[in-house]
Amino acid sequence: MDILFEPFFQRALIGGLLIGWMAPLIGTFLVLRRLSMIGDSLAHVSIAGVALGMLIGIYPLAVGLLFAVAASFAIERLRKAYKTYAELSIAIIMSGGVALATFLFTLGKGFNLNVTSYLFGSIMTLSSTDLWTIFAVSCAVTVFVLFLLKEMFLITFDEDAAHVAGLPVRRINLAVTVLTALVIGVAIKIVGALLVSALLTIPAATSLVLGKTFRYSLWLSVLLSEIAVLAGLLSAGIWNFAPGATIVLTLILMLILSLVFRVIRV
Template identity: 65%
Template sequence: MDILTAEFFQRALIGGALIAITSPLLGLFLVLRRLAMIGDTLAHVSIAGVALGFLINIYPVAVGLVLAIVASFGIELLRRRYRSFAELSIAIIMSGGIALASLLFTVGKGYNLDVNSYLFGSIYTLDNADILVIAIVTVIVLGVVLALKKELFLLTFDEDAASVSGLPVRYFNILISILTALVISASIKIVGALLVSALLTIPAACSLVLSKSFRQSIILVVAIGEVAVVLGLWMAGVWNLAPGGTIVLLLIAILLASLVMTRRTRV
């Protein structure tokens, strides 16, 4: 139990608790808008940015963030171009992200590219700079969601009605994509690029099963994210497990329990 008092574990708890607020919260909007796969897409682009950051000796998370934001603009541009096939935008950008990442990995073979921590997560290696980035992202996301909650609600459930009412739908779509890029770039060192979409989507799936209103969904999605991250970190620390994988498997267990619980109540 000494690990609970270790400084690196306390930093992991702080970073995890912060990202457990923003990722599930933003993921709820993405799931309701049928854009759940955008998490995987921007995560792969972020990894390409991380590899580029190592190559040019610039803070990898910052470079990953820049590329993810650029990709978010690309997704929105393609989504508007292929209105009847919106999922094409996600598939195209994801393919480009994977291709760019593989190319940069090849170029960086002669360098010390520590990308495994970004692929699978390395929350125990969070430093003060990482915590600062995560805290800033949390403040930005919460500030935007609180300030524009009515507009985001209308956009999420009826984009056509939002457009007719005069809401600048295009700019709000870009804003959501940018916020998603921010959250993913801040999350990849916690659960890893390969698992980051789970933190975006599974808490949302749980809350949609359990909740009876949108407001209740927002409360539940954050609560479930916090429980999974904090409890998952504790389990991983005590039993020497992979933190990212433990958190995701715990989220899946919560989802299964939610499905069983609701099925029994209906019967």
């Protein structure tokens, strides 16, 4: 257990716990609103931003964040244009993100190995700058959810009633999408773009199986996510597993156990 005292592992642990805290806070609302795939869409766009950052010599995570936020605005705009087929906005942005990332890969063949760490995650290489960026996003997500929990609850389950009540539904929806983009942008360094949506959706899916109320499910999803991050990182540190994959597999195991428990209880 000497690895616990290594600075790189301590940075990984702090970063993982911060992501494990904020991802389910946003992810629960996405799952309930049937927007689970938005994570994959924004992740692919973020990778395009990371590739551009490496190509022009700018902090890759910052460029990835900017790309993700820009994509979040585009998704909201397309959702308004295709009201009946809102899921088209996610598919269009995902396709564009993949195409742009592939194009940038061909322009910068020399940094492909570095981009791979963002595809599959490299939590053990988190820097102090990465940690501060993750911390800032975590604070923004926490403040937003705590102060607007009731409003988000109403919009999630009855958007028409929220309109009637005079809530700024459009602005809140946009804010949630932007915060999702920020979470995705900072999380790709931890679990990778290919797995990042799991942190948004699987804890929420598990808590909805076990939870009886909305608040209980929300905070249970955070607890499950933190347990998975801790278990995944410790396992990866001790047995040299891939950290991101271990975290996600732990989450999937929790989901399977919760489904089994519900069947047995019934």
